[in-house]
Amino acid sequence: MNDAAFDVTRFQDPKTIQRILLGARTIAIVGLSSNPLRASHFVGYYLKRHGYRVIPVNPRETEVLGEKSYPSLLDVHEPVDIVDVFRAPSALPGIAKEAVEIGAKALWCQFGVINEEGARIAAEGGLDVVMDRCIKVEHARYIGRMGWLGFNTERITSVRGGLQ
16 A cells, blocks of 8 residues: 555654664564565675674575574564565565564665554554665665765764764
8 A cells, every 4th residue: 555645755864874873783574585686686695795684574484694584573583673565566565564563673675675564563563664665775875885885864973984
């Protein structure tokens, strides 16, 4: 249920994004694929390389990136800071309900994963919500590494190597 009047930009606040990234240690990636050509695999690999605990959630996989894959969020029996979603927007309400049920702190919806009902469920359940943003891109933006490559990150700082 995507409403044309839905303002997704309210779920793209830079300070919220930075706070989520700074406070997180464990990220459950819903839709994480073992196929190295898939965006979810690349993002999961990147997050592991940057010190996050990555938990694959995909009923079609048994193991991804050396980690056991779970069929759903409800099967994950350890604390989750961020639920990162690589699924169709129509799946988001169900995923948001599960994220609330397991006590996750944030629901992160990758590029194109936009669903008003899912955002509402997560926000009403007390989760921070980021929507239509890539967690890898935002991590790189606020760490400062994209600036080294010449990208305009809209962040002015002389400090490299830490979120501000």
